[in-house]
Amino acid sequence: MIHWILQLFIYLIIIDIILSYIPEVRKQQWAQKLHQIADYPQKPIREMLPDMPIDISPMIVIILIQILMYILS
Numbered sequence: 001m002i003h004w005i006l007q008l009f010i011y012l013i014i015i016d017i018i019l020s021y022i023p024e025v026r027k028q029q030w031a032q033k034l035h036q037i038a039d040y041p042q043k044p045i046r047e048m049l050p051d052m053p054i055d056i057s058p059m060i061v062i063i064l065i066q067i068l069m070y071i072l073s
Helices: 002-019 029-039 042-048 057-072
Strands: none
Touching: 002 029, 002 057, 029 042, 042 057
16 A cells, blocks of 8 residues: 555656646645645755756655655565
């Protein structure tokens, strides 16, 4: 069950990344809620990283989730 939830969260992060390139959709309420959910674990990582032209915090979160899934399996 936890594995399934973590996998779903990875998909939410990926969908949020894709939606970030479509400004018309980003204005929708459901897209903003999805961004809030996906952004929750990325904020602390983003604060620890130096300013960079590309935000790599989603990739770091996905890798950490994958490691957690491996440990739990």
